[in-house]
Amino acid sequence: MPSGDSNDLNWTMNTSSGDLQHLPVQPVDVHDLPPADIFDPVIEAYKKDVDRTLLRENLKLTVEERLRKYQSFVDSRDTWRLAGATGSSHDRREDTASS
Amino acid sequence: MIARLERFLAALEPHGVKCIVIGGWAATIHGSARSTNDVAFVYSREPLNLARLAAALEPFQPYLRGAPPGLPFRWDAVTIRQGLNFTLTTTIGDVDFLGEVAGGGSYEQLLADTIEVEAFGVRCRCVTLEKLIQLKRAAGRPRDLEVIAELQALLEERRNLDSNR
Numbered sequence: 001m002p003s004g005d006s007n008d009l010n011w012t013m014n015t016s017s018g019d020l021q022h023l024p025v026q027p028v029d030v031h032d033l034p035p036a037d038i039f040d041p042v043i044e045a046y047k048k049d050v051d052r053t054l055l056r057e058n059l060k061l062t063v064e065e066r067l068r069k070y071q072s073f074v075d076s077r078d079t080w081r082l083a084g085a086t087g088s089s090h091d092r093r094e095d096t097a098s099s
Numbered sequence: 100m101i102a103r104l105e106r107f108l109a110a111l112e113p114h115g116v117k118c119i120v121i122g123g124w125a126a127t128i129h130g131s132a133r134s135t136n137d138v139a140f141v142y143s144r145e146p147l148n149l150a151r152l153a154a155a156l157e158p159f160q161p162y163l164r165g166a167p168p169g170l171p172f173r174w175d176a177v178t179i180r181q182g183l184n185f186t187l188t189t190t191i192g193d194v195d196f197l198g199e200v201a202g203g204g205s206y207e208q209l210l211a212d213t214i215e216v217e218a219f220g221v222r223c224r225c226v227t228l229e230k231l232i233q234l235k236r237a238a239g240r241p242r243d244l245e246v247i248a249e250l251q252a253l254l255e256e257r258r259n260l261d262s263n264r
Contacts, residue, residue: 044248046248050249056256063217
């Protein structure tokens with residue numbers, strides 16, 4: 001639920017009564033976060049699977065080129081999704097007709 | 100519909116809406132190769148900005164994402180003031196407008212950790228790569244582990260690139 005106008009209040013649902021209640025929100029100290037490059041063995045394990053060649057190529061591009069490249073990928077993905085959906089419905093019609 | 104960042108930026112900029120790009124599109128801006136559908140902004144809660152945000156998005160029929168159709172939802176400055184974080188559908192795609200974000204706080208708190216970028220003739224503020232990693236960590240979602248790993252790798256690659264220049 002959205003919280004109210006005051007920064008120190010938040011809304012929550014009382015599950016037993018179904019009523020909305022105000023609850024104090026713990027203030028987030030945004031300056032007390034671990035650094036971005038902190039070592040975390042779990043993240044390190046995931047990092048081994050990252051394709052860095054893609055990242056290096058992207059870093060050579062301008063911001064606009066990165067956005068265009070991504071949108072080109074999205075357009076291509078959408079085209080193939082549509083083709084897949086159309087093909088699936090076409091197959092179903094043929095199956096129905098032949099049975 | 101896949102939301103496109105530039106459509107939202109083109110809608111927001113003429114109204115002078117104060118907001119910061121975060122989330123998956125911010126990662127794309129920094130060079131991430133991962134796919135994202137999320138367009139997410141942290142917006143300023145200044146009264147004038149609420150009116151600007153309401154006016155900028157109103158033509159695109161914003162509605163609460165996942166809510167049943169027909170609810171009496173009105174997108175205006177009063178609604179935005181009374182709420183905080185909005186997950187919306189619009190005619191130009193899904194978008195999140197957050198008054199506060201875990202690990203980043205409000206627009207004003209996040210502003211120091213942003214960069215200005217320009218694309219498609221529009222300028223916008225985007226959270227820094229370092230802060231984006233911190234936000235993903237603070238969100239604490241298991242599905243973000245792969246994302247954080249990629250963003251940290253991106254940070255390392257960028258530093259390598261900078262040190263070799």
